[in-house]
Amino acid sequence: MNYSMALSAALMAMSLSACDKPKVETPPPTVVAVPVPVPVPGPAGPTGATGDAGAKGTTGSAGAPGYTGATGDTGAAGNTGATGDTGAPGNTGATGDTGQTGKTGKTGGDTVIVVPETKR
Numbered sequence: 001m002n003y004s005m006a007l008s009a010a011l012m013a014m015s016l017s018a019c020d021k022p023k024v025e026t027p028p029p030t031v032v033a034v035p036v037p038v039p040v041p042g043p044a045g046p047t048g049a050t051g052d053a054g055a056k057g058t059t060g061s062a063g064a065p066g067y068t069g070a071t072g073d074t075g076a077a078g079n080t081g082a083t084g085d086t087g088a089p090g091n092t093g094a095t096g097d098t099g100q101t102g103k104t105g106k107t108g109g110d111t112v113i114v115v116p117e118t119k120r
Helices: 002-017
Strands: none
Touching: none
């Protein structure tokens, strides 16, 4: 029974596909151009009157004050000054007084001179 159903379905499909169906063709629509009337502009009119001046605008408000700038850096230390020139030489001092004359020495006597030994 299974085979008879499959066989009848295949036979039906083959018989229906053998039928020739006529193809219906529709012609494309015909486009008809309809002329549209174009208006022609007339001559230009006279120039209009000059407009009035506009009202003066209001003055803007004053800006806020700026911030105080930062304190500047301390300057660099200066260089040491140059050494001064040597002063002029002083004048020669006055000559001193002559000293007193010494007493006359004793004559005679024994004088001993001690000379230390040299080490070698």
